[in-house]
Each structure stands twice: as C-alpha cells, then as structure tokens.
Amino acid sequence: MRSAVEIWNRKGHYYLGLYFLFFLWLFAFTGLLLNHGWQFAEFWPNRTVTRFEREIQVPPTGADLNRARRAMSQLGITGEIEWTGESKDPALFQFRAVRPGKISTVAIDIARGNATVEQIAFNGWGTMRVLHTFTGVRRGDARNGRDWALTTVWVLAMDAVSAGLILMVLSGIYMWWRVPGKRRAGLAALMLGITLCGGFVFGLRAVL
Numbered sequence: 001m002r003s004a005v006e007i008w009n010r011k012g013h014y015y016l017g018l019y020f021l022f023f024l025w026l027f028a029f030t031g032l033l034l035n036h037g038w039q040f041a042e043f044w045p046n047r048t049v050t051r052f053e054r055e056i057q058v059p060p061t062g063a064d065l066n067r068a069r070r071a072m073s074q075l076g077i078t079g080e081i082e083w084t085g086e087s088k089d090p091a092l093f094q095f096r097a098v099r100p101g102k103i104s105t106v107a108i109d110i111a112r113g114n115a116t117v118e119q120i121a122f123n124g125w126g127t128m129r130v131l132h133t134f135t136g137v138r139r140g141d142a143r144n145g146r147d148w149a150l151t152t153v154w155v156l157a158m159d160a161v162s163a164g165l166i167l168m169v170l171s172g173i174y175m176w177w178r179v180p181g182k183r184r185a186g187l188a189a190l191m192l193g194i195t196l197c198g199g200f201v202f203g204l205r206a207v208l
Helices: 004-019 021-035 064-075 124-133 149-177 180-207
Strands: 048-055 080-082 092-099 102-109 114-121
Touching (some): 021 124
Antiparallel strands (some): 080 092
C-alpha cells in the first residue's frame, strides 16, 4: 500500500506538469527558434514600422519615470520603459517603451510640446522570441528597472515555472528510486546527463 508521501508526490508531479505544460512548450519552442534561423519563423524582415507626431504636455522637470509615464498615457503607449541614454539637449526628452511584439521609441521636444514616435511591431513569431528573454532589467544598469506591472507578473510566472521544474525533478527522482528494478537504468541516464551538463559548464569555463 502506498504511503501518503508517495500519493502526494505523484499527484504533485503530474499536476505541476499539466499546469506548466504550455509554459514549457513556449520556452522549448522559442529556444529552437533562437537556435535555428528557420525561414517560416522570420519576424524582423516582416516587421511593421510606423511613425507619427503629436502634441502633448510633459513637465520640463521632475522624475524621468513619471514624465515618461505621463507622455505614454497621452500617446496611448504601454510597455516597459527603457532609457536609451542621457540626452545632451535638455530640451529633448527621449525613452523607449518595450512590450512583447512592439517597440515604441519616443522623442519629445519639451519647448514645442511635440512628441515624435516610431513604433516597430512584430508578428507572432517575434512576440514569442521576445518572451523567451523578456525580463525588464539589465545587469549592471540600475536605471533600467521593472516599471510595468505585466513585466512583474511575467517574471513571477517564470519564477514559478523554475521552482516547479525543480520540484518536478525532485519528485521524479523520488518515484524512480522507489522502483528498485529501474535504479540501474535510471542511474545511467542520470550520470549521462550530469556528465554532459558538467562538460559544458566546466569545460567551457576552462576554455574561456
């Protein structure tokens, strides 16, 4: 008779697998797209670029994040705010708003109250590829932090996927170990995986 631990371990294993199924497929498929330049999944040559100008009211001083948000609300733009660098012209305020599938580059002439916007829209393939690496932050760049609520939701979902995979692996190891007849073949598979992964991690480190 199975113990309570075995029952809950098995249930957790397959329920986690079902919950994370489409997240895992998304990352597996976009990983293949990143590794291979398949023509059917081209997105950059098929991008759509639009430009427009509009009068807006943006305060000349204040926190840059608040100024950018105020401008975005008037321009109907949503996304994660990225700073492209300090402008040498104090009368020019520039930033970029990024979301999966669309990039909006905004340049505002404070004196004239005029905003010039260039938007690049991607197809579904481009959106999926962006989701693979979309985090809203840049290592070593404190100015570019997460400021879009959906970015935080996405990051938390990815954290949940990562934690869930760890739990699924541990529960899988437990179920494997509970079947004595499968231990030898399972150990061979485990050691093969450790050897290949360790070879890449430590081997590449030694080469570099």
